[in-house]
Amino acid sequence: MDKREKLLEILSPVLAVVAAFLVGGIFILIIGQNPLFIYGKLFSGTLGNPYGIAQVLFKATPLIFTGLAVAFAFRAGLFNIGAQGQLYMGAFLTAYLGFTLVNLPGFILIPLCILGGMIGGALWAAIPGILKAKRGAHEVITTIMMNFIALALTNYLVARHFHAPETVHTQAIAFSARIPRLSTIFPGLSGSPLNYSIFLALLACFIIYYILWKTSLGYELRAVGLNPFAAEYGGINIARSTILAMAISGALAGLVGVNYVMGYKYYFEQGFSGGVGFMGIAVALLGRNNPIGVILAALLFGLLSFGGLVINAYVPKELVDILQAIVIIFVIASSRPFREYLMRLKKRTLARGEQG
């Protein structure tokens, strides 16, 4: 990749976002509002005050985990659509450890709950990994199916076995398992559930970056992602790489529960995550499967997500859903694989021309 291409690689997501805001402006006009006014509100409400910023960061935290999960798998040539199911399994295990081992001190229980989340997600993701490595089952299909199973399974576990009386969520985790909110240090953030898991998310990005580009494991995983035939020729065990990449990806998704269960509500409940598992795909896409890109993309989607509530007084909050969708469409249209696909299409048309 030469310098021009590299610049394009960075510039094109930025342009896609700008273009999306322009098109979104048209929708605002159709509704009968002034786009500049609405966008002004959107940004002042989110970035214009400490609480807004905290909310954006809070919304971005799970998106970093799932975006990173999808991006990591993608680097290893796997399309993990199953972050949603993996984060359910991880979060449930986090909660289970949190409300079961209540007598453990915090410095043991907190790492244990975090580890539990990672293991839950990793095991759940390893299953499609094994199915792909051993039987060739495509991970897109199996991870989607695993999502349904995870949803039903956690539903069953909560409803039948672990719900707190008169509720649809589990009992609360021990106080010692709870992660402090940042508002305990910065009173200006009070009211926002933003907590220390944002730092865990940033740390995860750094670790993943390090693994991918500085270790021989990362060399192998990326080699498998770029050219599995050459990787196999180079003595890399494709099956092992596939399973391992899925497990690490799942572990990252499983960390979503740390933010929600340990830092926000202190219990597991069905449907807690919204669609962050699926939003992770968009985050990875916009972030070009790069850990730093994932952070930036997660911040943007976090901003839109909280911004929707801010501008709800003037326009339907679904407007930001439209905005998000347009961003994603523009990003796909400007992405390198898509450009390559267009080029192939052009070549094929030429080839057809030759025959006629």
Place this chain on the structure above:
Amino acid sequence: MVREIAIEMRGITKRFPRVVANDNVDFGVYKGEIHALVGENGAGKSTLMKILYGLYQKDSGQIFIRGREMDISSPSVAISQGIGMVHQHFMLIPPLTVAENVVLGQEPRKGKIFNDTKKAIQDVERLSKKYGLKVDAQAKVQDLSVGLEQRVEIIKVLYRGAEILILDEPTAVLTPQEVEELFNIMRSLKEEGKTIIFITHKLKEVMEISDWVTVMRDGKVAGIVETKKTTKEELAKMMVGREVLLRVEKNPPQIRGVVLEVKDLEAVNDRGLSALRGVSFKIRAGEILGIAGVEGNGQTELIEALTGLRRLIRGKVTLWGKDITNASARKILESRIAHIPEDRHKRGLILDYSVENNLILGSHYRPPMTKGPRLNFKKISENALELIKRFDIRPADKEIQVNSLSGGNQQKTIVARELSRHPQLLIASQPTRGVDIGAIEFIHRKILEERDKGEAVLLVSAELSEVMSLSDRILVMYEGKIVGEVEPKKTSESDLGLMMAGAKSSDQVIRQSGDREFPDTPIS
């Protein structure tokens, strides 16, 4: 006698983002001649022909067809001017018949709606007969050999009224016998007054079939000569820009003990069909064992089975007497077996990785390339700098992505990496495919050096002349079996060609050849 000029291209220039592919090129062809257009990969010959055929647009220059200036804006313009092109990669639809493929897009009609299949068949048979193409119009393309498919492409071009045929490296995919047949077809086309532009880099073929030769180098015309007034050596010099050693010079082999022994190997191909049916042989230290055969006769599967990339159903592989049957690819690498794979883009390289990262593939997981779990970037960089220098990989930039290197330099990258393993056995499969003459010479020299160092070399190549000139012994593979062993010095290419086609056994060849002596075969 004034000869009619079929095509004249004047001052053609074509720029691509980073290169000038054609730089003020003049090119002319008389009517009714076979004109060879030769040059190394990247010399600009394909670009020039794509401009003539309307696939590319020239930046400047003029094109005259039969004396009239033309603007060839698309292939359909070229076709209407009687120019046809047979591409290296065929564009046929396998489940359709020959006749259906030929008329595709220009079907003769019965009334307004129905295709006139009968007329299509008649037309194809007429063309086939006229030029001696011998193709069954009603056969399905999927049942044809590569050589016959190529003829279908030629008929397709003739059907569209081509007077000027451009053949893009037509012999690359053919056996020696098929090449001979193609040349006969080309001669009969010439007799009928057709003009042929023959793109190739095989000088032997140029000498045999062409009337005139245009040589290109670095986007420019390096020379235009009449074939009978030139020699291969002179053409090679024009192509490369310096003296080239066309003959492989080698010392007699210093043969020692058996390095690799395989016994009764059996394996299936990707479609689950039997590909190896009891292959046995031995390779000794200090010799090059060549395997000749038409592609698809089990060579790919054999190499994959020996390098841990394909499971053997039966048989035994031993290295210095140690059993390595079905060992993993990593185990094979650790046993110091190096492998130059037949398809450098599929197996040999990770195209999106840099040169330095490709140079450690296979040794990336252990010291000195790692320090604990971490890659040792200092060592990786030193390794790259050293190999780039020793193997003259250009440009000398360790961080450049491999996919921006030329084919020859990509291949040198692979050769560099494999030889840096200090192998005791080198398995080289199509080591010079799609590589320019300069790099071929270099790679051949390196392979011979390994042999002279006392390594065993297993060489698989579809280039007969390569197998003949490098090998100390040659095994012929046909339909998953070794059908014979010959000594390159006592066998002719045509006899070997017949064995490759399954027509002769080695006994017959040896009997017929008697004690004829053949000189070392040139590589081109």
